[in-house]
Amino acid sequence: MASAASPQIRQSSLVDVAKAEMRSQMLKHRKTLRDAEAGAAEAIRDQVLAALTVPEDAVFAGYVAIGDELEPAPTMRALSERGHRLVLPVAGNAGETMSFKEWTYGERLVRGPYSTYVPGGEESPVFPDIVIVPVVAFDATGYRLGFGGGFYDRTLAQLRLERKIATYGIAYDEQEVPEIPRGPFDVRLDGLFTPTRTFDFPSPE
Numbered sequence: 141m142a143s144a145a146s147p148q149i150r151q152s153s154l155v156d157v158a159k160a161e162m163r164s165q166m167l168k169h170r171k172t173l174r175d176a177e178a179g180a181a182e183a184i185r186d187q188v189l190a191a192l193t194v195p196e197d198a199v200f201a202g203y204v205a206i207g208d209e210l211e212p213a214p215t216m217r218a219l220s221e222r223g224h225r226l227v228l229p230v231a232g233n234a235g236e237t238m239s240f241k242e243w244t245y246g247e248r249l250v251r252g253p254y255s256t257y258v259p260g261g262e263e264s265p266v267f268p269d270i271v272i273v274p275v276v277a278f279d280a281t282g283y284r285l286g287f288g289g290g291f292y293d294r295t296l297a298q299l300r301l302e303r304k305i306a307t308y309g310i311a312y313d314e315q316e317v318p319e320i321p322r323g324p325f326d327v328r329l330d331g332l333f334t335p336t337r338t339f340d341f342p343s344p345e
Contacts, residue, residue, distance in 0.1 A: 201268035282341030
């Protein structure tokens with residue numbers, strides 16, 4: 141006779157189901173926003189530049205948009221023009237953390253895992269100071285829903301153990317939901333930018 145699942149396992153399964161349902165709905169919703177929200181990427185660039193005052197040597201991690209993700213390229217170009225170093229995430233195997241490789245804006249990228257594009261070459265990883273994170277959905281407390289692989293949650297948690305970093309999501313206003321289903325390993329953002337708003341998520345006491 142099979143033993144009953146523990147309450148923790150049952151709760152985790154319920155959270156996973158709730159996330160999957162929300163992810164499916166919000167990915168469909170996000171698909172409708174890209175054409176309707178002309179100028180969103182440029183508006184977010186302006187929000188980021190106005191809100192963030194950081195040292196000139198700060199290293200920014202961005203990403204290359206996949207599918208209907210909000211495009212970070214205008215923000216990354218502006219940061220590069222300000223003199224900041226840029227890095228892009230490189231995903232490893234399932235269950236692992238990501239590494240970051242330095243990238244010069246406009247430099248040719250190569251195909252990476254999971255339909256991503258990454259810098260070529262074998263340079264040593266570079267640690268970011270500020271990480272710009274893609275979002276499927278977010279709530280007003282600073283939690284985000286991603287694609288479901290857990291790469292960002294694992295990576296941000298590990299980086300925070302090793303160094304001081306800041307993490308910011310970028311999203312359309314319409315990607316906000318009342319509450320993101322949360323599990324024990326979900327990582328909270330420090331802030332988030334939409335075309336019209338800047339969110340600050342101070343750490344709870």
